[in-house]
């Protein structure tokens with residue numbers, strides 16, 4: 001069956017120039033244009049997206065339509081507390097207002113393309129977006145809480161060497177509505193009485209590179225008329241986007257900040273995290289210190305142990321020196337045996353975990369507050385981006401513009 005998102009298929013063109021009238025750029029007598037075929041979705045709707053608006057913004061948008069301001073609160077609660085996906089589900093709104101809303105606004109609502117659940121309940125979701133792109137979210141249930149790891153971008157521009165998402169390239173930022181709808185679609189699947197209690201922005205993409213949409217999505221999630229999530233149950237993760245950390249310090253939010261460090265020296269960090277060339281370790285640590293001073297909040301340093309690369313005694317010593325005087329926790333993460341990683345990184349998951357535990361012990365001996373991220377989800381806890389990579393449409397042709405003489 002044809003995928004519903006395949007709406008355009010482009011055609012290969014081959015142009016033959018008459019003698020003496022070749023390409024003015026390269027002089028070739030034949031120009032072949034081969035265009036990529038792929039999953040290309042319908043254009044994003046042009047209408048304003050109601051799901052991305054705060055109650056006061058909804059009120060302002062409704063005013064020209066003659067709807068009273070109190071309708072904005074009702075509407076916001078339908079979208080963000082009850083998680084409805086269609087205007088006609090808002091049964092306490094007058095029928096004529098529902099009709100007006102459906103012609104003047106768009107409502108983001110992801111389609112669930114696939115889910116994979118492990119024995120412990122950890123579930124990885126693949127969502128389809130309105131333009132045919134796909135993103136992943138991971139639900140992690142525990143005894144007293146339920147965490148959703150959300151994506152903030154389609155792909156990621158930063159290309160960290162150990163990350164499946166980073167290897168797949170960057171397509172676009174998500175809107176605030178597209179971020180929060182991951183929460184609402186998963187919430188809608190949970191059994192009666194089970195609620196998502198924590199949201200971590202550690203899925204596909206770099207949250208602070210999509211700053212405005214991410215902060216807006218946080219404000220939507222914490223709004224008392226909506227999900228009313230406690231700020232301290234939200235964690236923003238960053239690979240070290242210094243201007244974003246500086247802005248976040250001034251935002252007046254009480255969310256958690258997790259910094260993906262992964263190496264304790266500038267020389268080693270740039271090998272794993274290429275954006276460290278732009279935002280080097282000194283400026284990252286200086287921004288982090290200012291963040292802690294301004295907010296009074298502890299930061300978490302995420303440290304993925306890449307065996308043989310960043311788990312030596314010297315690495316532990318350098319890392320301890322960096323973080324010891326900061327109000328911080330080092331979260332040591334066993335490397336994920338992701339597809340597409342260099343062969344040298346391929347170790348059995350148990351060996352990867354043992355190496356992470358060993359490194360954590362080196363840090364504890366140096367009086368660093370440290371935790372080792374628990375293994376969850378068995379077969380579905382591959383790095384974010386793996387499910388999506390397996391579902392990427394097969395390219396029939398590659399994109400190329402080549403002159404043939």
Ligand code: SF4
Nearest residue numbers: 156159160163166205
């Ligand atoms: S680790 Fe984060 S910032 Fe780096 S490529 Fe992956 S998603 Fe992007």
